[in-house]
Amino acid sequence: MNEIREAVLASELAAQAELPEIVLETPREKVHGDYSTNIAMQLTRIAKQNPRAIAERIVSQIRKERVYVERIEIAGPGFINFYMDKTFLHGVIRQISREGESYGKVDIGAGKKVQVEFVSANPTGSLHLGHARGAAFGDSLCNVLAFAGYDVTREYYINDAGNQILNLAKSIDARYRQALGLEAEMPEDGYYGEDIIGFAKQLVEQDGDKYLSWSEEERLKFFRQYGLEQELAKIKRDLERFRVSFDVWTSETKIYEAGEVEAVLKELTDKGQTYEADGAVWLKTTPYGDDKDRVLVKNDGTYTYLTPDIAYHKNKYERGFDQMINIWGADHHGYIPRVKAAMQALGYSPDKLTVLITQMVSLYQGGEKVKMSKRTGKAVTMEDLMDEVGVDAIRYFFTMRGIDSHLDFDMDLAVSQSNENPVYYVQYAHARICSIYRQAEEQGINPLPVDQIDLGGLTLEAEFELLRKLGELPQEVAEAARLYAPHRLIRYVFELASQFHSYYKAERIITGDAQLTQARLALVGCVRTVLANVLRLIGVSAPERM
């Protein structure tokens, strides 16, 4: 790339200052070479010449012997295509063998501190489908960011202070009475999940009807605490099983207890960002682009949800992250402007906070959309899903798509052990390579260290393509991190698996030629490493046998 830059400058077409960024890409079509640049077309306006003429002048200045280039062609409207001396690709094998689990790491993050807050489901019920998508996406994103050189903190914010927790206590109260065979009506905004019926039964088994004799205040206080502990424990269990672990669990109650909510309210008031109207305290969010101002303190003196949330986000800002990412469900998108506005009102840069929105998930079974109902508690929980389809398939499917699209999750497909199921396709490639290595061992073939292998035998087009693909991992990781798009890696790993399966079908790895066998074992060993590395990033296991 530097060679191109120098050639462009040497051809005196443009001054250094006005030189556009030189992009070297891998063309989709092989006939267009190994690398390609459109720099000549980009220079048309500056150099005031037609692109092909520009391309010719640039090419004449390139010293190709210095960069392993075999030949250069000018094609189409003015693309400059580079055809490499293919043996340079053998270096990929040496690199992967040397770096192993670390292969693919890049350092675009340069150690910057990134905090990612995700899932953060209210501890009032079991995690369900939508949370699973957030968990899969969030965790994969964190893995990718860490692999790209960021210092990542995973955080779960526990909303354990609002009205919803009182409703949880009341719901447990009602279920408790029902479990004792008494008449009891669920509260208006009650929680109807199976989990709560279970808690109530458990309480009856443990302690019988003893809570009936308590005062309502005492009883609800106890149920509240009990419910919170149980729900949170359940959430942690589910997430752990889903292979997601958080570095920090921040409790809303703790934020209250530390006086941060009152403090932030005072700070906003002192800064003249609030006013009183209709008996309530409002925050001026409209100057920062919100539709309307928002209430912080209701006319009954209690806080809205926004107020502690501002305190929480201030808390995050104060912890000194370079970047904060919130992953929210689509139903919270309208909430973004007011939180950002509040941060600006406090004097923080809104650019440090990025909110990523995951669209809804629909579940399909037997070709039918599965209906969910809060009222009856008939939602498919994350636990049900893990029982039925397994963690690998869920994580793969939920990471497979960009978060902007509504996602249809087909249960039948996810459980099917067939060619329709892409999870197995990728895992199978890994297992196959492991099998080849087992086979080699049985035949008494010991894989040699790479520096003792003559890779010159790898001359097939399929082998060069595999090597090229393997070589692309670092830039794929960088792109996935830059775009917050781990699904790109699924695409990548699927394509790699596909190329491997095709190669495996066409050529034997273990051949009569000992030297060639060593070279091919090294090659597929690298494929195995890369498959495992990517699967690890998306939280899917890489089985040795299937």
Added chain:
RNA sequence: GUCCCAGUAGCUCAGCAGGAUAGAGCAUGCGCCUUCUAAGCGCACGGUCGGGGGUUCGAAUCCCUCCUGGGACGCCA
């Protein structure tokens, strides 16, 4: 009414800091198991990139506008 997301092959989706003939899986059709795992491989079929304008040497990609589908618009959380 305002805001967000989507609209690309029969279906589900990639591609979108502009680039060459728009890709993949599934479905459909036809082939391939005496040799390292057939949860596999090969071939074929399939598209006015929602419509219309604009910017550009070049637009699925950027801008404007319209249409369709989904979601959000509380002194709930």
